[in-house]
Amino acid sequence: MDAKDRLDVENAPERKKNLARLGFKVPMGEEQKEGWSGKLPFYLFICPNCGEFQKDYPHSWPETQYLWCDDCKIKISYVRLRTEAKMFFSFFGLLRQILRFKCFPPAKK
Ligand SMILES: [Zn+2]
Known part of the structure; x- marks a missing residue:
């Protein structure tokens, strides 16, 4: 975090x-830092x-x-629910395809 972030x-x-404090990652709006090509959403969290x-x-x-915690220099996982759901369902889509293949293998010629 830079000085502006600390102030924010x-x-x-x-x-x-x-x-x-309840554990949410709270949106703080979008910002563009020096040298960036666009804006990114910032979050307040503990x-x-x-x-x-x-x-x-x-x-x-x-x-x-x-x-990223700038004090501890550690990563705090933040995969969005939307992405988690997408990953979950793509896993089941794959599983379904495998099962379908096992139960109904393509007919031999
Ligand atoms: Zn920390």
């Missing part, structure tokens, strides 16, 4: 801080390791997304 965390409305408020944006690909 300090000045965050108590309502958002309370949601973060690091499960140090218990401090943090503000960060999701890193990496949707399937492996994480937030």
Whole structure:
């Protein structure tokens, strides 16, 4: 977190801080940092390791997304429910295909 992020965390409305205390990743709006080509959504959350408020944006690909605690230098998994659901159903789609193949193998010529 840079100085601006620290200030944003300090000045965050108590309502958002309370949601973060409950374990939610609370949206803080989109921001574009210096050198970025576009905006990214930022979240307020509490690091499960140090218990401090943090503000960060999701890193990496949707399937492996994480937030970063700048104090502990650790990754906090943040795969969105939407992505988890998609991964869950694609797994079952695959399973269904395998089962279908096993139960009804293509006819031999
Ligand atoms: Zn931490």
